[in-house]
Amino acid sequence: MANIIAFVRDSLTNMVANLGTSRDKAAASFYSMPILADEDLLNAYRGAWLPRKIVDIPAFDSMRAWRDWQAKKPQIEAIEAEEKRLNLKGKLLETRIKARLWGGAAMVIGTGDQDLTQPLDAERVGKGGLKYLTVMTRRQLTAGEIDRDPASEWFGKPKLYQIRSAEGMQVDIHPSRLVIFNGNPPPDDEIVTTTYAGWGDSVLLSVVDAIKQADGTAANIASLVFEAKVNVIRIPDFMQNLGDERYRAKILERYTLAATAKGINGDLLLDKEEEYEQKQASFATLPEVLMSFLQIVSGAADIPATRLLGQSPAGMNATGESDLRNYYDRLQAMQTVEMTPAMARLDECIIRSALGSRDPDVYYEWAPLWGMSEKEKADVFKTKADAARQLVGTTPGQEIIPRDAVSDALVNTLVEDGSLPGLDAAIEEHGKLSEQEPSEEELAAAAAAQAANENQPARNKQAANDAAPRTLYVRRDVINRAEIVRWAKEQGFTDVVPDLHVTIAYSRTLVDWFEMGESWSPRLEIAAGGPRQMEGLGPDGKYKALLITASELVWRHRAMIEAGASWDWPEYQPHISIQIGGNIDLSKVEPYQGKIILGPEIFEELRED
Incomplete structure (x- = not known):
């Protein structure tokens, strides 16, 4: 008979803890394709x-x-x-x-x-x-x-x-x-x-x-809620008497009665020999555990947690803005690399189906995904306007770039980025700058004024350029007042302010008016729609005002503040006061949604009234 030799291999396997087995909790050294039918x-x-x-x-x-x-x-x-x-x-x-x-x-x-x-x-x-x-x-x-x-x-x-x-x-x-x-x-x-x-x-x-792990963790936490508090009662000789059917019935009846009494009075009746204890589960760190799993899902899906979970980020100085910007940058790259090539033939067909032929100058750009705040829009508008002024200068004939070219380019820019809603329609109505050229007499007068100014003594030029500082109140009056008054009366306003206007500056600090600059246009048309809201302003809310938004107004206000003007309120919100006083319920007022046409800026000193 052949000898049979058996080998025993000690692999430190533990079937209870699953160590060394195929179900080892720490085993993650291989990858397999998930099967999703x-x-x-x-x-x-x-x-x-x-x-x-x-x-x-x-x-x-x-x-x-x-x-x-x-x-x-x-x-x-x-x-x-x-x-x-x-x-x-x-x-x-x-x-x-x-x-x-x-x-x-x-x-x-x-x-x-x-x-x-x-x-x-x-x-x-x-x-x-x-x-x-x-x-x-x-x-x-x-x-x-x-x-x-x-x-x-x-x-x-x-x-x-x-x-x-x-x-x-x-x-x-x-x-x-x-x-x-x-x-x-x-x-x-x-x-x-x-x-x-x-x-x-x-x-x-x-x-x-990652999704299953997060869902499983959330499900286990939800199950733990039902085990948040467990009552433990120690009964003498419980296991010894458990085989007696009458004993089991008495035990159930006994603690059913005890639980009922506790539910009514908040007290638990027990025998002297019995012991009572409460076991409570701790939830202190569970939110962080669940959030960690959700963060893993967010990273796996390449979607910021602020967008995926719909919540604000936690932590000191945490805004989530950088995460969203990176996310939107990735989407814009996806638009350029993936979507645009895939849609190329379709877009060519759309252009021809819409126009009947292919104009080589027709193209498109994906709109930015990251929207700027009103302050950022105002800053961009101001930067563009200041750059345009630097290019054209202040003296006709001495521009770095021809004034007409800068004007047309700036108009296109402001129309495309939406800085001045309705600008294209206003240009069609009033004409371009090139169509409003000054006459030869005006150019000659400007040249003579410049020559006279250059020949003045320094002290005279200083006297001409400086003005006595005064308080300052700047407004633009509403030109299409009749349309707004008609809306106001339909909404229940009975005493509409006679001089509807938008305040731009209210400076108690004395300033040189000529340092305040000038508006880009003497007429400002705010297109219909956009964010509008009715609100009571002032300490007691007696000023019933229509809140509006316009980059030109915000930019002009900021320009005057930077030039030294003061402002008594924490922030600037363009508005039109509709009525002063009255008991009208603003929550029932539908804000005016039509276009608003404002006239030129009017400079005045402050009046106590």
Whole structure:
């Protein structure tokens, strides 16, 4: 008989603590592909808030500001009308969401062509040539054979996509007729690890473990709430008598009665031999533990916690602003690198379908995702205006850049960034600076005045340039007063202020008026809409005022403060006082939403009234 030798290997395995086993809690030295079937993705998206937000938020944020077309005004209006007719924003948002959830989706560009297997020629699209945009997911679009020709535009991509109709017919579509988006693109097309070849992975695939850990932690904390306080009662000879059925019934009856009595009186009746103790769970560090797991989810999804969780950041001097800026910078890069190339053919078709031809000067830029505050807008406006003044100087004929060129460029800038709403309409009504050239007599008078000023003695020039300091009150009167009065009476105001105006400066400090500068325009038109609010101002709220916003007013106020003027209030809020006194309920007043036209700045000394 052969000898059998047995080897015993001591691996320090503990089946109770799971040490050294396949369930070792510390084991994390290998990676495996998470398996998420379509049903799992659907259930996660529809039944849990974290997966849904991770899918939806970047798709929505990348489109919420949309894009700004750069072209002539009629061209922009036609293109935007075409986008609205096709519901482009809605279809693109649907495509982006489904691509992130399922791993891939596409928009079919419908031009009415019969043979969809041929490449789409955008130059053949005429006015109204775009018929429809249809969104399909990778579940409906099957990728065909991969193009392996290195010289092909579609190298590494499917040559065709197939759609199977409800009747069982198969329709082939050339990829140029699709606006294709993937969730997470695969690192190598040769390695196919999904059922749907030619498409990417769901964005939930790489974050599902972090989501489950966060959800599991939250669920365990929720369960712990029910165990927050446990009453422990020690009964003599409890285990010894537990086998007696009558004893068990008496025990249940006894402590049911005790619990009822405690619930009514707050006291617990016990035998002298019994002992009572309360065990309470501590929740002191649980919020930090849960937040740590949610922070991991935030990092895995590449979405700031302030955006994902919808809460303000904690900690000293924490604002979350830098995180959001980085997030928006990433989205803008996504717009440039991913969305713009994917939509290139569609955009060419939209331009031709809207205009009938392709103007080479027409293009678009993605609108900034980070919005500036009113103070930041006012600072930018002031910087641009000061730079323009430096370029044109103060003396005609001695400009660094021709005044007309600076004026036209500045007008375009202010219209595009929205600094002066309604400026383009005002320019059309009143004309450009180049159309309001001074006459030869005015130029000659200006030159003579300059020569006379240069020949004055220094003390005379100082006397001419300096003015006696005085208190200062600056306002702009409302020109279209009748429209606002009509609105005010409809809202129940009975004693409307006769001189509707906006105050810009109220300086008790004596200042040189000529140091205050001047407004860019003697007429300011604030376009309809925008933030409007009714509020009671003053110590007792007796001034019933319409709060408005206008960068020009904020900039002029700041310019005067910087020049030495004082202001009695903590901040400056442009407003129009509608009525002084009265018992009108402002919460029931619908703020005036029409346009507001203001006249030139009027300088006065302060009056006690």
